[in-house]
Amino acid sequence: MASSDVIQVSSLPQPPMQYINLYTDEQIRRGRAPKPPPPIQDSYHMFGNAFNTEESIIRPLESQGIKRLYPLHFDRRRELKKLNQSLLANFLDLLDLLVNCPDSPRRAEKVEDLGLLFIHIHHLLNEFRPHQARETLRVMMELQKRQRIETANRFQKHFDRVSDILQQAIQNLPEPMELDSKIMVDDFIIKQENKGNARGDSDPCYILDRIMCNVVDNMS
Template sequence: MASSDAIQVSSLPLPPMQYVNQYTDDMIRRGRAPKPPPPITDTYHMFGNAFNTEESIIRPLESQGIKRLYPLHFDRRRELKKLNQSLLANFLDLLDLLVNCPDSPRRAEKVEDLSLLFIHIHHLLNEFRPHQARETLRVMMDLQKRQRIETANRFQKHLDKVMDILQHAIQNLPEPMELDSKLMIETDLLMKQEKQDNSDSNNDSCYILDRIMCNIVDSMQ
């Protein structure tokens, strides 16, 4: 039953957000989450435009059939400022046309000019995406570097503290002469105790033999 439900859910065309919402822990545990879409191998559509997987991510304007308004070699910052000024001027012209003669055919031309300017601005901004990605990666690597340096500094502080504790413990150890004298005293005590134990054992054996002889003599009487 679960497998049929999973097939039914995966076969339904879902909007992007509803498709994502199907991947909950409960749906995955019950096996009802939709299968991921297959990888794209040839062409795909995004924002109403067709794209090919073999093409570069940022396609030239000429390949899209769009007239280029700036030369091939240019300063992107300056061109963006010029496009922004042109956009503002054309927008004011469009407002003037709408106020004075709204039925003028130039209104459609101004809308096309504004659309073309927006496309160029969007294209120039997209060309900055690789630089933005590299800068984002650099910031992330700098953050990781700072975190690792802070971790190494904390570890070094703990290591220095442990070394101080060990050094203090070594300094509080007794002197070698004092230690040897204590060992000698304990050794002498052990030797005396061993001799005493040996003598007691000998005395005990003699006492036992005497008692045996006395018992034999008493039995003969």
């Protein structure tokens, strides 16, 4: 194979899966991922049809060169039921033609009628898409609201529980005078024990008497 052939083959558009593989985390981190295409300004083609960015998302049937089978002001549900019934009736007529006279020119007419009915049904269903999108967005927002309310309620319960624990801890704290007396008594016991050990005097009655006197003096 010549080198020119290799260049031509490599320059062809890559399959979708290979194009997706170019957007890996490593490629994006290094800045090697292809840049997205610029926004379309005027017109573009999709599925073989030309579209203009200034037009509405759902174009009317007349702009597509298709004859409208229902009036401008109508009930979509009723029209969809009528189109469904007409579709069934035309399909049965087509079956009857295929059984009795398959070479009849009416067969092509019935096929065209079925195609037109399918186009109208598809168009009416597409007109429901914006309503479906808004309803989906509303449901998503309600779900997010409910989740956030539940999270806030759980946080409030934990907050109240911590507050109760702190209040109980504060209530169980001793009074300042009692705490000071206890600290002084403990300090006095330690000092007396150290003095007794230093002079060899370990008389427990002497130490207890001094402790009681000290407690009485603090209470007075």
